[in-house]
Amino acid sequence: MRKTLDRKLSRRKFLGTTAASGAALAATGTGLSRVSFAAADTIKIGFLAPFTGPVAAWGKPGYDGCLIWADWVNAKGGVKIGGKSHKIEFVGYDNEYDAGKARTGATKLIKEDGVKFIMMLGGDTWPGVEKIAAREGMLFSTLLPSDLSPDTKTLVAPCEVHPIYNVTGVEWLAENKKNLKTAAICAQDDALGKPSVATYLAAFEAAGIKMVDAPLFFDPATTDFAPVMTKLLAKKPDILCLDTCYADYVHPLCEQAFQQGYKGQIISCTADFYQKIVEKTSKDFMEGFVFQFPDFDDPALNAKEVNFVKPNEFYTEYAKRFGAKEWSAVSWEYASIMDLWADAAAKAGSAEPGPVLKAMKAGGTGKHAFGDAKWWGKELFGIDNALVGNWPVVVIEGGKAKIKAFKSIPAWWDKHSKLMIKHMTALGQMWNQR
Amino acid sequence: MPEPADAASAGSPARRAAPRIVGQVAGRLRFVALFAVLAVLPYLLSYSQQEIAVLLVINVLLVSSYRLLTLTGEWSLGHVVIMGVGAYASALLAKRLGVPVPLSMLIGACMAAGTAAILSFPLFRMKGFYFLIGSFAAGEIIRLIWKRFTDPFGGPKGLKRIDAVPDIETGFLSIDFYEPVNYYFLALAVVSVSLFVLYRIERSRIGLTFHAIHWQDRLAESVGVDTFRYRTLAFVIASFFAGIAGGLYAHYVGAVNPTRFGVDQMVYVLVWAIVGGTATFHGPILGVVVLTVINEIVLRGLGLDTARPLIYGAILILSVLYLPDGLESLGPRLRAWLRRRRREPAAAAGGEGGEAA
Numbered sequence: 001m002r003k004t005l006d007r008k009l010s011r012r013k014f015l016g017t018t019a020a021s022g023a024a025l026a027a028t029g030t031g032l033s034r035v036s037f038a039a040a041d042t043i044k045i046g047f048l049a050p051f052t053g054p055v056a057a058w059g060k061p062g063y064d065g066c067l068i069w070a071d072w073v074n075a076k077g078g079v080k081i082g083g084k085s086h087k088i089e090f091v092g093y094d095n096e097y098d099a100g101k102a103r104t105g106a107t108k109l110i111k112e113d114g115v116k117f118i119m120m121l122g123g124d125t126w127p128g129v130e131k132i133a134a135r136e137g138m139l140f141s142t143l144l145p146s147d148l149s150p151d152t153k154t155l156v157a158p159c160e161v162h163p164i165y166n167v168t169g170v171e172w173l174a175e176n177k178k179n180l181k182t183a184a185i186c187a188q189d190d191a192l193g194k195p196s197v198a199t200y201l202a203a204f205e206a207a208g209i210k211m212v213d214a215p216l217f218f219d220p221a222t223t224d225f226a227p228v229m230t231k232l233l234a235k236k237p238d239i240l241c242l243d244t245c246y247a248d249y250v251h252p253l254c255e256q257a258f259q260q261g262y263k264g265q266i267i268s269c270t271a272d273f274y275q276k277i278v279e280k281t282s283k284d285f286m287e288g289f290v291f292q293f294p295d296f297d298d299p300a301l302n303a304k305e306v307n308f309v310k311p312n313e314f315y316t317e318y319a320k321r322f323g324a325k326e327w328s329a330v331s332w333e334y335a336s337i338m339d340l341w342a343d344a345a346a347k348a349g350s351a352e353p354g355p356v357l358k359a360m361k362a363g364g365t366g367k368h369a370f371g372d373a374k375w376w377g378k379e380l381f382g383i384d385n386a387l388v389g390n391w392p393v394v395v396i397e398g399g400k401a402k403i404k405a406f407k408s409i410p411a412w413w414d415k416h417s418k419l420m421i422k423h424m425t426a427l428g429q430m431w432n433q434r
Numbered sequence: 435m436p437e438p439a440d441a442a443s444a445g446s447p448a449r450r451a452a453p454r455i456v457g458q459v460a461g462r463l464r465f466v467a468l469f470a471v472l473a474v475l476p477y478l479l480s481y482s483q484q485e486i487a488v489l490l491v492i493n494v495l496l497v498s499s500y501r502l503l504t505l506t507g508e509w510s511l512g513h514v515v516i517m518g519v520g521a522y523a524s525a526l527l528a529k530r531l532g533v534p535v536p537l538s539m540l541i542g543a544c545m546a547a548g549t550a551a552i553l554s555f556p557l558f559r560m561k562g563f564y565f566l567i568g569s570f571a572a573g574e575i576i577r578l579i580w581k582r583f584t585d586p587f588g589g590p591k592g593l594k595r596i597d598a599v600p601d602i603e604t605g606f607l608s609i610d611f612y613e614p615v616n617y618y619f620l621a622l623a624v625v626s627v628s629l630f631v632l633y634r635i636e637r638s639r640i641g642l643t644f645h646a647i648h649w650q651d652r653l654a655e656s657v658g659v660d661t662f663r664y665r666t667l668a669f670v671i672a673s674f675f676a677g678i679a680g681g682l683y684a685h686y687v688g689a690v691n692p693t694r695f696g697v698d699q700m701v702y703v704l705v706w707a708i709v710g711g712t713a714t715f716h717g718p719i720l721g722v723v724v725l726t727v728i729n730e731i732v733l734r735g736l737g738l739d740t741a742r743p744l745i746y747g748a749i750l751i752l753s754v755l756y757l758p759d760g761l762e763s764l765g766p767r768l769r770a771w772l773r774r775r776r777r778e779p780a781a782a783a784g785g786e787g788g789e790a791a
Contacts, residue, residue: 426585
């Protein structure tokens with residue numbers, strides 16, 4: 001009897017503890033918070049991206065950045081549209097990078113939450129949403145312009161024209177490190193890796209850098225990167241290109257390169273949470289690592305051409321709230337899209353998707369985070385819905401990311417567009433091949 | 435003491451059959467009530483919850499078909515990939531060859547069953563843990579084929595803009611299957627028929643043989659049961675219905691890719707089956723319904739999106755610890771507890787009466 005009672009008590013205690021933990025999680029803001037205002041003066045913006053799962057690093061940090069953006073804008077009274085100030089409220093939905101859940105999330109955001117604009121990571125999730133966007137006329141944004149096609153009239157890529165900006169890193173390397181003559185490249189075999197490989201191949205060819213081997217595509221389920229790195233380094237390339245690998249791959253690939261004694265140049269699209277790579281390898285090893293996403297405490301972002309509002313303060317606030325090591329490639333991107341949206345809504349005098357899109361694309365130019373840019377993409381995506389201009393080249397120096405230059409993507413395109421189309425076609429990445 | 439006439443009537447076939455007839459009527463009434471609830475349900479849900487309901491109905495078929503395979507005692511890690519075979523086949527037939535969607539779903543399911551039939555030759559040379567790992571490897575090979583061959587499978591990006599189920603347009607009736615409520619009823623009809631067939635199979639001689647193979651495969655072999663054939667049969671039937679689920683998914687969402695049918699999704703199916711329990715037909719259905727409602731409606735409603743994997747894991751651990759026989763064991767446990775409660779006062783009253791006497 002005593003034994004039974006003890007058992008009951010401990011079970012109850014266990015369940016109670018679990019329930020309390022759940023409640024504590026909710027209370028401490030592990031969930032998606034909503035800042036509410038008077039409904040009439042509030043405009044809701046949807047955030048439909050992965051918050052959990054392997055691609056969460058390109059969703060959740062962006063949502064966190066948007067919360068800072070909203071706090072700042074709302075503290076100033078909100079966005080002025082049609083002579084009236086409106087507060088901004090973000091409504092998040094974790095699509096788990098799944099097309100079916102993205103469809104559910106999009107319908108919830110549009111039909112139940114009444115959002116006026118939805119930001120997405122895109123990629124695998126866009127096909128689940130495409131039909132809803134067309135039917136509802138809702139304005140969507142993506143970070144992956146490979147989602148664009150002539151049919152996607154209400155989808156824009158106003159910030160990250162992935163992977164085209166990768167040409168700027170290669171161009172900078174060719175101009176500043178003329179001794180680098182050969183390269184090897186690897187990427188995960190997926191929708192993100194392939195167009196990026198095509199871009200790097202075009203950029204290397206334009207820069208006169210030869211590939212030592214065919215691109216090495218590894219399975220996204222790969223966990224052991226030792227053989228991948230061994231194969232990459234076998235022909236002793238001057239440049240090791242890590243393409244657009246997810247953070248879960250960039251980190252072990254760098255560790256493997258370090259352990260296998262590689263001392264040459266590394267270039268990568270991203271280096272999310274690079275401080276952790278420095279900790280796992282060394283400052284010397286990471287010295288000169290070239291990538292495309294700056295820390296926003298960089299003084300170079302205070303240049304008057306840069307349109308992102310108070311970048312250094314934004315970074316400081318982000319680091320204060322979430323930790324500097326949590327800063328990722330997307331921490332600022334969705335917030336910068338919101339700058340563009342707010343500007344367009346103010347110009348349109350309306351938050352409705354149609355007028356905002358029209359105002360956003362008026363004159364064929366727009367204020368991109370890194371400077372004035374033009375709406376472009378007809379040749380590559382079949383529609384001019386990608387905002388393209390300058391993009392920073394970032395180099396790790398002394399364990400810290402520093403912007404070395406802003407380089408023009410349209411200028412590169414004007415000279416080498418045929419190369420890009422050739423490599424994109426070879427890998428089946430043109431819009432009419434997808 | 436009963437009169438002789440009464441005793442005769444109590445033992446008559448009519449009297450003996452009465453409780454059985456009452457039981458059957460009660461069972462059918464329960465079914466009618468269940469269908470009434472399912473018919474009204476979408477109208478009580480929000481638009482996005484209707485979307486969730488559609489995916490839930492499809493997952494009910496997936497997990498129920500998985501249970502049929504487990505009847506023979508084998509747990510596969512390739513069932514979701516087999517669902518993907520149905521989805522890819524149906525999508526390609528409709529998209530590339532213009533096959534009408536309902537027919538493409540059926541052919542897709544047959545192809546899933548055919549794939550299972552081919553895989554059964556190497557896989558059923560293994561048993562238990564080895565079968566589990568073998569099925570995982572087979573599934574990964576299929577997924578790699580989808581990734582490697584961009585033509586026709588679309589490579590890592592998969593297939594998109596898959597033809598939807600055609601709308602029904604007549605003079606007096608217009609049904610748009612893009613609307614989740616309409617697709618819910620279509621999926622519900624298909625899944626109900628499928629579940630009925632699965633149920634009848636389980637209750638048939640074949641189903642009993644599946645059970646026999648699970649518990650005493652050597653004994654079954656000794657009395658002439660070809661265990662390989664019966665295991666293959668269970669695998670093929672389960673795969674056919676998983677293929678139907680795949681077709682329903684592909685033509686609703688409009689996109690499929692290799693990641694959607696990966697091991698992560700398979701883990702969900704296992705969790706649904708384990709939490710629900712696999713001893714009864716309704717166990718896995720209970721598991722998928724309860725966990726989907728918790729995961730997609732309750733936790734999201736509480737704003738716990740990012741904590742969902744953590745809480746999901748906690749639920750799994752708790753259910754294994756405290757409900758090792760699954761949610762399906764809750765009903766019998768509750769009934770047993772109620773019986774005990776009823777008996778205890780009666781026994782106490784009887785004891786007091788005895789003492790008084």
